[in-house]
Amino acid sequence: MTNQTDTQTNAAIEVDDLVTHYGTTRILNHVDMQVNTGEIMVIMGGSGSGKSTLLRYMLGLHQATSGSIKLLGHDITKISAQEMDDLRKNMGVSFQGGALFNSMTVGENVCLPLHEHTNLDENTIQIMGRMKLSVVNLGGFDDLMPAQLSGGMIKRAALARAIVMDPKLLFFDEPSAGLDPVAAAELDDLILRIRKALNTTIVVVTHDLDSTFRIADRITVLDKGKILMIGTVEEVRNSDNQRIQSLLNREARHVEINADEYLKELTGQKE
Amino acid sequence: MLKTFTEKLGKTTLRGVEELGYSLALLVESFYWLFFGFRRRQAIKLPSIFAQMMHIGIQALPIVAILAFAIGMMLAIQGIATLKTFGAESQVVLGIALSVTREFAPLIIGILVAGRSGSALAARIGTMQIAQEIDALRVIGISPVRYLMTPAMLAMLVMLPALTFFADLIALFGGGVYSSLELGMSLQAYADRTIEVLKIDDITQGLYKSLVFAVIITLVSFVNGFSVTAGAEGVGKATTRSVVLSITYIIIADMVFTFFLTH
Ligand SMILES: Nc1ncnc2c1ncn2[C@@H]1O[C@H](COP(=O)(O)OP(=O)(O)OP(=O)(O)O)[C@@H](O)[C@H]1O
């Protein structure tokens, strides 16, 4: 595909035939996926299905074995480090544990991207940081250290840091993990509000079904490194695929046992 | 039995080679950022260098003073006792001066800093790694090497020679105190004699060594810190491993260095 068609299809993120390995183990297996501009795409799937892995590759944290990943029309498997740096100014990420820098205050954390990427004067930076903190209802907490925050506050502070540059792309890994239902719902509202205000394209990895149905425009279902289905909330809900239904109904996974492999596993043999 | 042994040996060797390659890449990258960082608008920030220098250098001064003084005394005690058997105890000044400046000061400082600051660096980087703070830096567009390693490397390169020189002075003083008590020579005479026998080369030789040790400690700490994968236990292991490896490499490098400098 050429750049021309990208703009026509309006895709902010385009993953094309992506294959990835950790060591010699293949994790993602010919993954194709598109996220449209302004869309909230939720990636779900069982534990170990490769959700976080797909996210990490979209963030350019690892080198793909083959395939391409286009963000805002730039193929990140091919661009230079300098171009990647520039692209990153349009990307915000909120990691599962928040990943706030422990040696800095909440305010310094939020302002770090501004310090690194802009030439704004200190006052402006401070004001912008406080504004983002108040967006996530953490106004006045800028002088605290991350260790003094609760789990939900850490996630919101991480979100403030992720949106401080007003990114076009926003990524979340398990936003509701470790939060009580109320805090999780608050975070979902925040995600929706941010999309509404800035028309941000958002990718969320989660296995929280309630949260998925609240925020998703479309859902990508991963299974063992392959895409099982991509569709709207309704389409996924109404799917008659066995695996998707068991995922939605939280059924325990049915493990297929191959007698030979099981024996090898037990005796510790590897091929 | 033999197969598992050779297998293990192979794996260990492979890991060693991999780590060596990784270390060299990190070394190159940390200097790349130092000299070319401003071009990519990622210049090194002075405050982070000073923060590292405080920890590595200034805060180590008391313990360095105690260690260096004790080593100077120890060398004097040993030297006088040994030389007495030849009736040559007046030569002790030469012995202390050379062994302190060429050997003991750089070595002790290297080992001390590896234990004190190398371990702290490995633990800090390892903790940041498992908390995904390193990933967070990268997605913000900040090179972790530039942001964390280059300042530490610079601070080490400045502070290790500085501490070594400081240890030179204190250890020589320690040796002088004991010698003057034991041999009844005045501190002034001891100092004069030391200046007479010491060549500038003896001191610079020790300082060069400390530069090499600085690079070793920084690289080993960061390689181990960046490689942490599994939890708090992983951080503990990486910390221990980095101290043991740093000290091992320091002593081996010291031996090689000494061999070439005395030939
Ligand atoms: N750094 C790594 N090195 C080697 N293998 C890894 C690494 N990270 C993940 N894996 C493997 O890749 C596979 C997919 O992991 P991933 O973390 O993407 O799953 P996930 O879908 O996010 O699962 P979860 O819902 O449990 O977070 C797993 O089999 C895992 O063991």
Ligand SMILES: [Mg+2]
């Ligand atoms: Mg995951």
